Amino acid sequence: MRRAAALARFSWELVAGDDWLVAVGVVAALCLTAAVAHDHVRAWWLMPVAVVGLLALSIRRAARRLRAPHTSRSSRSG
């Protein structure tokens, strides 16, 4: 049980990395694109726009956190 929990945690950290919002945002963007494309509406622009938005948001969140006093830096050094 403990090993299964550790494996689940490792898998989540591998995919989500330092910002879970990006992983959740990617899934949401793919679902939205699929829904729009399903109605035969041109949806090719949705993914790049979502990716740029997610990247900018994530960088902004990280920059604020890293510059704030008494907060630790990114946990992963890779």
Added chain:
Amino acid sequence: MRIALLFAAAFLASAVEMVEALTIVLAVGLTRGWRSTLAGAGAAAIVLAALVGALGPALTLVPIDALRLVVGGVLLAFGLQWLRKAILRAGGCLAHRDEDRIYERERERARRAADGERAGLDWYSFTIAFKGVLLEGLEVALVVVAFAADRGGSVAITAAAAGAALVLVAGAGLLVRAPLGRVPENTLKLAVGLMLTTFGTFWGGEGAGVSWPGGDAAIPVVLAVYLAVSAALVRLLRRDRLVAA
């Protein structure tokens, strides 16, 4: 064009992760001896090769649209992580990875670790080398497998790229017998992040039912847009840092 980009993405991703794994392997090997260290690194390489060998062909059994949707999502998650970290480092918000410092830290740990033999191996050297190579290589192995979702199955091309990176980095490590601290890791990370994010966007979009204008020709356009956005974000971070100073 698409094949060249796939090869470059797999090669650069593998090279970056192997430089990081090499630092650990060298620190342990030079401090505690090579036999157990190389056994650990070799065992991890076998596990990674088995993962690619088993998952690559298995993916061909999954319906292509569903596969592209999942693979696109995974590539986007990995690519955006790499890109985010490289932008934060280039913008001065995060310290650059210092292979020399990590090497010294690992050597110190290896010196202090207690001796303990299992199955005729120095267990510390074996497990540290095994974990180092496995953890650094896992993401690359998943990327190589993910590229199998490409039309015609690109797993052979990307596996060859990973193999070429392994030979290059291991050869350089053998020659200099020191961590490859001069490799521009952050620039490579940025390039890999851009390529993974681009392929993730393209395949994820195709899996979601999108028709890209111009087909494959959309790939370099998306890449150029992401490059421009990343450069702008780096400039903004640097400017904010100057203002705050």
